[in-house]
Amino acid sequence: MKVVVCNSLVIIGAITSLIFATILGIYGQDISYYLNNRNPTIELTTVITIVTFLSIGLYIVTPFLVFKFLKLKKEYLIVCIIICALIGLPISLFSFFVWGMWMG
Secondary structure: HHHHHHHHEEEEHHHHHHHHHHHHHHHHHHHHHHHHOOOOOOOHHHHHHHHHHHHHHHHHHHHHHHHHHOOOOOHHHHHHHHHHHHHHHHHHHHHHHHHHHOOO
């Protein structure tokens, strides 16, 4: 029973991580403006850099953490990497493009 609950929590955590990375990647610019309005001492370029690379990092780290905690076969790691790449690559390219435009 403990193993099933632990595996379920890892899967829920991975899905949440991918959703959070997607939100950060798509709405990174809006998050930067919001945080700058709430606290004007935070520079917009600093926030957009943190949000962009946090989003990209979550897409990279998630498959390896799932593989490590669930102790799956390597075939499942490849499938998980492909799924994360299909979701994360377009969003990461978009957020990296937005970040590049902000940096000038």
